[in-house]
Amino acid sequence: MSLNYVTRVQDDLGAIAPEAWDGLLARQDAPSPFMQHAYLSAMQTSQSAAPETGWTLQVISLWRGTPQGDVLAAACPLYIKTHSRGEYVFDHAWADAYQRHGLDYYPKALVAPPFTPVPGSRLLAESDDARQALLAALLDICQTNNIPSLHILFGSPQDLQACEQAGLLQRDQVQFHWQNQGWRDFDDFLSSLTQEKRKKIRQERRKVQEAGVTFRAVRGPDMTEGDWALLLRCYQQTYWE
Template identity: 55%
Template structure:
């Protein structure tokens, strides 16, 4: 079939209804692919050309004129740096620089600042997905870029990319699985005795410090709640001498446009808020996202960012809690290792060969690492 191909720099060129309809047609979509989330990133200035994230979405339309429908799309950016990606290629960029070559700009398909697996080659059917992949390959070959990187695709899409000549890279995240627990104590009962004891001790420390927890659904969150969260978020970045990726405008936008997917956890002491966590969820999956504190309390991070969301998952029947990037410490709290994928194409043949050899060694190490972690399960035999 013939498709009309467009490269768009703004989601407004596609429209909310058409974009969200395509997302909903995918297998295992997530809230981060929604028009509301992506538009909030772009409109707030968090991910835009000025911040080194130039949107360059590839879209395919089927039909002509007013009857044309969105058949496929790939969220893609021209990147001028490697910040906010969570699949690290800084060493590759440094190798290019040492050899007098430019690594940037590069092409990146990902959700900015969001290490969550989800569809990247979005299409209405397999034939259209194949056409989208052909357009991607043609685009990267015709563009003055060093490379293309597709981050956190599902495994089946990673294999499609491998068949098209991309090199695959593995990573590890830690996810919690809801086994139909009656309550938090029922979950604790499945853990080894030492792990169970440590979690209870961590939660007790927070209570004994006089801290109370409040969960706020997105539909009930006020502007004051969002301003508080933003203060906590920025304060924690400043404490680590880092610059936050996101801003108040972004948080207010997702609070307004996707409230059903949001839960805020607010910690208070003596009637004053001292910390907050933000998680995003669908009916089936909860995603740990952002955290910040104005005052340090031992173990409060675990309570706000892990134990309160775990209780929420159990109460709401949410099947999976994806804990975000990295964090082997999550295993002691009932999270298990899960493989993630990324796919990479490099234009320079010699660098492509060198990185392919590197990835062969690295992927073998990831296999061994997952085997080792699996042998250290926190659950009772």
């Protein structure tokens, strides 16, 4: 199957035209904006996800030859990582188990947009066959370079199906999402809870108010330089802690 494609491994997303990458993304079942060419390029050019921070990008792409020229058939960003930070999937117990048995857990291979635990398509492909060929190329790269493990995070149903067909292990995850069930206001929401939960929430909100904490909602275009600087400091402090 993979013989029908030419596989390219490049260290710069700029080697692939944005319209080709985003056009392929648009054809997926879950085209997350965080897999767009511009977003992934910003992660690289800003040095947020760079070798200096433990993220070495390898752009894996499969090309199909046509009389009009090569066509992008499948692609994904592959990061070779020396740590597990910025993934929001906590596999530190795995790393510890490897170390206890004298094995190397890092470097590991990761397919996911950096710092973004948002589900969406990861293995971009024009067909199921191309997706399987892309996954086979990823596994071959890991084996050739002695990379112990490949991780595809927050993938789409198509991605999970491809991984299952390839014999990869799947791990379950639990996320909690709050959804408005038609409550008129916050008090209406509280009325749907038990008395104990209402009491705890009111106590917590009162403590926040007594501490002098206030909230201000601002849209991106309306944010000042000071707002962005504060946002950056908060993110940096969170990661340091």
